[in-house]
Amino acid sequence: MARDERTIREAAEQSAAILNAAGMPKMPARVLMALTVAEDGGLTALELGEVLGVSAAAISGAVRYLQSIAIVRRVAQPGSRRDRYEVPPNAWQAAFAHERPIYRALADLADTATAAIGNQDSTAFGRLDEMAAFYRFLDARMPQIMTEWEQQRNRR
Secondary structure, three states: OOOHHHHHHHHHHHHHHHHHHHOOOOEEEEHHHHHHHHOOOOEEEHHHHHHHOHHHHHHHHHHHHHHHHHOOEEOOHHHHHHHHEEEOOOHHHHHHHHHHHHHHHHHHHHHHHHHOOOOOOOHHHHHHHHHHHHHHHHHHHHHHHHHHHHHHHHHH
């Protein structure tokens, strides 16, 4: 079956829009999805610019952001000054695990705020207490979720 490039590009752009709505900056989301659907596993900055119809500066900032969250890596091309960018194996897992310290920090800050409020009958206290409990739950469950994912991925 031949690749349907139009459908693939539409799915990539829609996925990027969802990632953007979830908080990822727009250009990194578009670059990530362009790399994800790249048949040969990666693209140069020039190729990304052509695929997405954007400037080299936009690509540079996007890949820097994606590298900072460990979801894209730069690979030197032998005999070329151009680097290639690709989504490494386990990138989604790595990016999700990267967020784990944030869960703890948010829970701790919510605890600090509830202590400052003091009044357990306060509606703000209740919201913050629930926030802390939710992020502690995520933090506690993350190792088990990652283990389950590894097991499932290995069965695929």
